Amino acid sequence: MNETKLNKIEDLIKNKKINQAQLEISKLGPEFHKNINYLFLRSKIFYMNKLYYQALDALLIATEFGEDDKIYDLISKIYKILGNEDLSKKISNPDTRLKAINTLKKEVTGISQKEKS
Amino acid sequence: MIKLFWNTHNQKKPSSTNKKIREKEELDYGWGQYHKKSSDKWIYEILKKTKYSIIDSLKNIEKDDILIIVDSSVEEKNELYTKLNLICSKIFLFHLGDEFGFHNLFTVYDNCNYIWRPFCSSKYFKNEKVKCIPIGYKSGVLYKNESNRKYKWAFTGTPHKTSRHDLLFQFSKIEPFFCHKTEKFDRKNISVEEMNNILSSTEFIPCPYGFFHPETYRVFEALECGCIPIVESAYDYYDRVFPNNPFIKINTWKEAKPILEGWSKDQIKIKSKECTAWWNNQKNDLQDFIKEKIK
Numbered sequence: 001m002n003e004t005k006l007n008k009i010e011d012l013i014k015n016k017k018i019n020q021a022q023l024e025i026s027k028l029g030p031e032f033h034k035n036i037n038y039l040f041l042r043s044k045i046f047y048m049n050k051l052y053y054q055a056l057d058a059l060l061i062a063t064e065f066g067e068d069d070k071i072y073d074l075i076s077k078i079y080k081i082l083g084n085e086d087l088s089k090k091i092s093n094p095d096t097r098l099k100a101i102n103t104l105k106k107e108v109t110g111i112s113q114k115e116k117s
Numbered sequence: 118m119i120k121l122f123w124n125t126h127n128q129k130k131p132s133s134t135n136k137k138i139r140e141k142e143e144l145d146y147g148w149g150q151y152h153k154k155s156s157d158k159w160i161y162e163i164l165k166k167t168k169y170s171i172i173d174s175l176k177n178i179e180k181d182d183i184l185i186i187v188d189s190s191v192e193e194k195n196e197l198y199t200k201l202n203l204i205c206s207k208i209f210l211f212h213l214g215d216e217f218g219f220h221n222l223f224t225v226y227d228n229c230n231y232i233w234r235p236f237c238s239s240k241y242f243k244n245e246k247v248k249c250i251p252i253g254y255k256s257g258v259l260y261k262n263e264s265n266r267k268y269k270w271a272f273t274g275t276p277h278k279t280s281r282h283d284l285l286f287q288f289s290k291i292e293p294f295f296c297h298k299t300e301k302f303d304r305k306n307i308s309v310e311e312m313n314n315i316l317s318s319t320e321f322i323p324c325p326y327g328f329f330h331p332e333t334y335r336v337f338e339a340l341e342c343g344c345i346p347i348v349e350s351a352y353d354y355y356d357r358v359f360p361n362n363p364f365i366k367i368n369t370w371k372e373a374k375p376i377l378e379g380w381s382k383d384q385i386k387i388k389s390k391e392c393t394a395w396w397n398n399q400k401n402d403l404q405d406f407i408k409e410k411i412k
């Protein structure tokens with residue numbers, strides 16, 4: 001059921017119906033907040049609205065709940081847009097990404113979900 | 118008679134045995150103390166043109182008094198406001214805190230004649246009883262009239278989100294600068310005196326979003342000390358709440374680099390003057406508005 005809702009939002013994003021996707025995702029409740037596909041789609045909507053920092057925050061939170069290449073790829077893509085080529089490359093490389101993400105999360109102190117769970 | 122009562126620091130002392138309730142009580146108590154310490158100078162400044170006497174206890178309220186009450190965590194105080202409404206002829210609330218805006222406050226707000234609050238959100242834009250005001254500057258912030266602004270930019274705070282992390286990455290080679298990273302909110306290890314010296318010696322203050330809400334003290338502390346605030350323009354927050362503001366607005370911190378690196382001293386001076394004049398007008402208009410409302 002949850003995945004069906006997310007698939008519908010994914011389709012809207014693919015068809016560039018961003019406002020509708022935003023409306024649909026805003027209807028989803030707290031049961032989605034630790035779902036990495038939900039967090040990825042939220043990030044994707046932020047990204048398409050050029051809200052890069054909001055997208056990065058949601059993506060880094062997603063890494064707290066699981067691993068998926070699409071998450072790292074989007075983080076890398078955004079850091080390239082922001083002009084942080086070095087970090088972008090480290091995150092796109094599967095051999096260096098975990099270390100780079102963990103270092104980043106240590107510096108960005110508001111991302112960790114450990115105390116809140 | 119118009120009386121002012123500051124109630125933020127009179128929160129119920131944490132006493133519940135229920136863990137969740139106690140956590141909320143501790144937060145409300147801590148924030149109440151914080152608002153009294155941080156916002157008194159700002160609130161008294163915007164009330165400068167209004168005449169009132171300060172009371173230190175609700176026992177000093179008499180029938181038909183007009184009450185100005187400065188408060189926080191009002192979502193827990195329905196009963197108090199209902200009672201005050203029975204005694205006072207009018208209630209004017211300055212509601213501090215509430216950065217998240219999650220609570221339904223309308224039962225409390227219904228007991229008041231008018232409400233001023235920082236941390237604006239879309240639900241208050243068209244509300245005729247609620248006016249969003251700047252969060253203002255923290256008590257103690259003071260322009261030192263330094264003739265030389267030796268720092269190009271300065272940042273003091275917690276890099277809790279990626280925007281702040283990117284800000285520090287993008288600006289790290291633009292010198293001279295002052296940067297003091299803190300681990301947690303309100304743990305500065307910098308004295309107010311030192312903060313005043315830094316703000317008064319800096320040209321640009323990057324003002325990233327707060328932990329949850331776009332607005333931070335940083336913007337108004339920058340204005341108070343004659344600096345130029347650079348704000349994030351996501352969701353057009355500042356343009357929606359403060360139309361025609363002269364702040365520099367960016368979507369990514371990379372966009373601000375050519376300004377910091379390329380603006381001449383004259384350009385900086387003109388922008389700084391523009392910001393200061395705008396801020397003084399804002400404060401003046403707000404003082405007039407409050408004076409007119411509280412009658």
